[in-house]
Amino acid sequence: MRLLEYQAKSLFAEYGIPIPKGITSTDIEQGRKDASVLGFPFVIKAQMAVGGRGKAGAIQKCQNADEFELKYPDIMQKVVKGEKTRAILLEKMADIKKELYLSLFLNRGKRCFTIIASAEGGVEIESVKNQIIHEVGLGNVDAKTAEDVGKQMGLKDKPLTQFIDILQKLAKITIEKEAELAEINPLAILGDESVVALDGKVIIDDNAMFRHDELRKFQEISELEERAEKSGFSLVELDGNIAVVGNGAGLVMSTLDMLSDNGGKPACFLDVGGGATTETVYEALTLISKMKKVKGILVNLYGGIVKTTTVATAFIKAYEDKVLDLPVFARMSGAEADKSKEMLKGSRTKMFDTIEEAINAAVIEMNKNG
Amino acid sequence: MVDLFEILIGKEGDKDYQKKPVIVQGITGKFGAFHTQQMLAYGTNIVAGVTPGKGGQKLEGVPIYETMNEAASATGAKISIIFVPAKFFLSAAVDALEAGVKLLIAIPEHVPIKDALTVVELAKKKDAIVIGPNTPGIIIPGIMKIGIMPASPFKPGRIAVISRSGTLMYETSHNLSVANFGQSICLGIGGDPINGTPLIQAFDIIRNGANIDGIIVVGEIGGDAEEMLAQHIIDTKFDKPVVAYIAGRAAPKEKRMGHAGAIVYGNYGSAESKVSMYAKANVPVAKRPAEVSMLLAGKLGKGRIK
Numbered sequence: 033m034r035l036l037e038y039q040a041k042s043l044f045a046e047y048g049i050p051i052p053k054g055i056t057s058t059d060i061e062q063g064r065k066d067a068s069v070l071g072f073p074f075v076i077k078a079q080m081a082v083g084g085r086g087k088a089g090a091i092q093k094c095q096n097a098d099e100f101e102l103k104y105p106d107i108m109q110k111v112v113k114g115e116k117t118r119a120i121l122l123e124k125m126a127d128i129k130k131e132l133y134l135s136l137f138l139n140r141g142k143r144c145f146t147i148i149a150s151a152e153g154g155v156e157i158e159s160v161k162n163q164i165i166h167e168v169g170l171g172n173v174d175a176k177t178a179e180d181v182g183k184q185m186g187l188k189d190k191p192l193t194q195f196i197d198i199l200q201k202l203a204k205i206t207i208e209k210e211a212e213l214a215e216i217n218p219l220a221i222l223g224d225e226s227v228v229a230l231d232g233k234v235i236i237d238d239n240a241m242f243r244h245d246e247l248r249k250f251q252e253i254s255e256l257e258e259r260a261e262k263s264g265f266s267l268v269e270l271d272g273n274i275a276v277v278g279n280g281a282g283l284v285m286s287t288l289d290m291l292s293d294n295g296g297k298p299a300c301f302l303d304v305g306g307g308a309t310t311e312t313v314y315e316a317l318t319l320i321s322k323m324k325k326v327k328g329i330l331v332n333l334y335g336g337i338v339k340t341t342t343v344a345t346a347f348i349k350a351y352e353d354k355v356l357d358l359p360v361f362a363r364m365s366g367a368e369a370d371k372s373k374e375m376l377k378g379s380r381t382k383m384f385d386t387i388e389e390a391i392n393a394a395v396i397e398m399n400k401n402g
Numbered sequence: 403m404v405d406l407f408e409i410l411i412g413k414e415g416d417k418d419y420q421k422k423p424v425i426v427q428g429i430t431g432k433f434g435a436f437h438t439q440q441m442l443a444y445g446t447n448i449v450a451g452v453t454p455g456k457g458g459q460k461l462e463g464v465p466i467y468e469t470m471n472e473a474a475s476a477t478g479a480k481i482s483i484i485f486v487p488a489k490f491f492l493s494a495a496v497d498a499l500e501a502g503v504k505l506l507i508a509i510p511e512h513v514p515i516k517d518a519l520t521v522v523e524l525a526k527k528k529d530a531i532v533i534g535p536n537t538p539g540i541i542i543p544g545i546m547k548i549g550i551m552p553a554s555p556f557k558p559g560r561i562a563v564i565s566r567s568g569t570l571m572y573e574t575s576h577n578l579s580v581a582n583f584g585q586s587i588c589l590g591i592g593g594d595p596i597n598g599t600p601l602i603q604a605f606d607i608i609r610n611g612a613n614i615d616g617i618i619v620v621g622e623i624g625g626d627a628e629e630m631l632a633q634h635i636i637d638t639k640f641d642k643p644v645v646a647y648i649a650g651r652a653a654p655k656e657k658r659m660g661h662a663g664a665i666v667y668g669n670y671g672s673a674e675s676k677v678s679m680y681a682k683a684n685v686p687v688a689k690r691p692a693e694v695s696m697l698l699a700g701k702l703g704k705g706r707i708k
Contacts, residue, residue, distance in 0.1 A: 290689075
C-alpha cells in the first residue's frame with residue numbers, strides 16, 4: 033500500500049519528524065476554510081500515488097484568494113500517469129536553503145534494508161547524484177551509523193544533529209510499520225538551519241497489513257478490489273476492453289503480454305490463485321461482469337490437477353444465472369478437455385487448444401465490434 | 403553451504419538414496435492433506451506430519467506429531483515442507499530450523515517481508531536452505547516432488563527449470579516435455595520480493611549439482627534478480643545453453659501484478675532492463691512460454707523436436 037504524501041507526513045509527525053504546517057481537504061469549500069486558517073501564501077499539492085507531480089502542474093504556489101479559486105479546482109481534476117487527485121494538501125511555503133535526499137528501502141538483491149542519502153536531493157531518485165548507500169539489515173539504524181551517513185553528506189552542526197534524529201526516526205517507522213520504502217525527498221535545510229520533510233513517500237508491505245489495523249484508515253480500496261481480495265484473487269484494473277483471467281500471477285502476466293503483442297487491449301488482470309474450482313471461476317466471472325468497459329473475457333487456465341470440466345461448469349452456471357452475458361475465449365489445459373468442449377457447445381464460451389488461438393479469436397471479435 | 407542435492411536425494415549407496423524422509427508442517431489442513439497424498443503418490447518419502455493438537459493421529463498412514471522437534475527426532479528427517487497460513491509461517495519455519503531441518507520448502511503466499519527476512523537470517527546461521535516462500539516447490543521428475551506442482555507437465559531428462567512463477571513453471575515444463583526435453587530438476591524460487599534461495603544461488607546449486615544440458619530461467623518483472631544472474635553468467639563464463647522467459651512486459655508501472663515481487667518502479671524491475679542484460683549474456687528471451695523449447699533447440703544446435 034502506497035501512502036499519499038499527507039498520510040506519510042502524518043506518520044512522520046507521529047514519530048517526531050518535522051513537517052511544514054499543512055491541512056488536507058477533498059472539496060473547495062473545506063479548502064477555503066483551510067486556506068483562511070493557514071493564511072496565504074502556501075502551496076497547493078495534489079495527493080496522488082504517483083511521482084512527477086511538480087512537472088505535471090499538480091503542485092502549484094498560491095499567493096492569494098483569486099489564485100486559489102482558479103488553482104484548487106484545476107489541481108483537483110488533474111490526472112498524472114493515470115492517477116487521479118484524491119485529496120488536496122495546502123502547505124505553508126518553506127524558506128529552502130538546501131535540498132537533501134533520504135530513504136530506507138528493501139534491497140531485494142541484498143535481502144536487507146538499505147539507506148540511500150544524498151546532499152543533492154529534490155529530483156527523482158534515478159537522477160540523484162552522489163548517493164551514499166548503507167546496508168542496515170532488518171532496518172535498525174543506530175546513532176553512529178546515522179552520524180556517519182550525515183557526515184558523508186557534508187552535514188555539520190545543527191543540521192547534522194537534526195539529520196541523525198530524522199534518519200533514526202525514519203528507520204523506526206520502517207521497522208514498526210513494516211514499510212518496503214520510506215522516502216523523504218526533499219528533506220530540506222531551511223534558512224534557520226532547521227531540517228524539515230517537505231515530501232513523503234511510504235510503501236507499506238501489503239502482506240503485513242494484518243498486523244497494522246492502525247493503517248487501515250489509509251487504505252483506499254474500490255468495491256471490486258475489496259471483493260477480489262476477499263476471494264483471495266489479485267485484481268489490477270486496466271484501460272482496455274478484454275478482461276484477462278487465469279490461475280497464477282505469472283501465467284496471467286504472460287497472457288496479458290501476448291494479448292498486447294497481438295493488438296488486444298486488456299481491461300484487467302485477474303489472478304484467481306493457483307487452484308481453479310467451479311466456485312472461484314464463477315466468482316471471477318461475477319466480478320468481471322460488474323466492470324462496464326469489459327466486452328469480452330480471455331481465460332487462460334493451467335489445469336494440471338484440476339479437471340477442465342470443473343471450470344466449464346462454472347461458465348455454464350454463470351450464463352444460466354445471467355451473471356454473464358459476454359463472449360469468453362478460453363484455453364484450458366488439463367484433464368477432460370474434450371468433454372469440456374462438448375459441454376460448452378452452443379454457449380458463448382469458445383474453447384481453444386492453445387492460448388495463441390484464443391487470443392487471435394478474442395482480438396478479431398473485439399475489432400469486429402469496433 | 404550445505405549441498406541441496408545431498409539433502410534432497412543423497413548419494414548412490416545411501417540406503418535411503420532418492421528416498422530421503424520428509425516432514426509436512428500443516429499436514430491436516432485441506433491444502434496440506436491434499437498435497438501430502440499427491441506427493442506420496444509421486445514417490446516422495448513422507449514420514450511425518452506436524453499439526454499442534456492433532457499429535458498421535460495419522461493421515462494417509464503418516465503419523466502426526468505435536469511439534470517439529472518431536473517429528474524430527476522421531477524420524478531423523480532433514481527436509482520439511484510448510485503449508486500453514488502466512489501469518490503462522492514465521493513460527494513454523496523457526497520451529498523447523500531449530501529442529502535441525504536443512505532444507506525447508508516454504509509454500510505459503512502472502513508472508514510479510516519482515517518474517518521472510520527473519521527466516522533468511524536464521525537459515526544462514528543454521529546452515530540451512532530455504533526455498534520460497536510463495537513457491538510451488540521442487541520436483542525431480544520421475545523420482546520425487548516436494549511441492550504443489552501437478553505431476554503431468556514433467557518428465558525425466560537433462561534440462562533444469564528455475565522459475566519465479568508456479569503455473570509458468572508447469573506451462574514451460576509441459577512445453578519442454580512435449581518437445582522431448584525432459585527435466586532433471588524444476589525449482590520454484592517463489593514470487594515474493596525476498597527469496598530464501600535467490601535466483602543466482604538457485605542457478606549455482608543446479609549448475610554444480612545436476613546433470614544438465616541447459617537451464618531455463620522463467621522470470622518476471624520486479625527486482626533485479628535477472629540482471630544479476632545475467633552478469634553472473636558473464637562473470638563465471640557459464641557455457642551451457644541458458645534460455646529465459648520474462649512475464650509482465652505489458653504490465654503498468656507501480657502496480658503489483660499478483661505476485662508480491664512483481665512490481666516495477668521507474669526502470670527498476672522493468673522487462674526492458676532484464677532483456678537487455680540477458681542480451682549481453684547471450685541469453686535469448688522467449689516472447690511467449692511456447693517459444694522456450696524452440697530457442698533451446700536452437701541453442702543446443704540440434705533438432706531434438708520431433
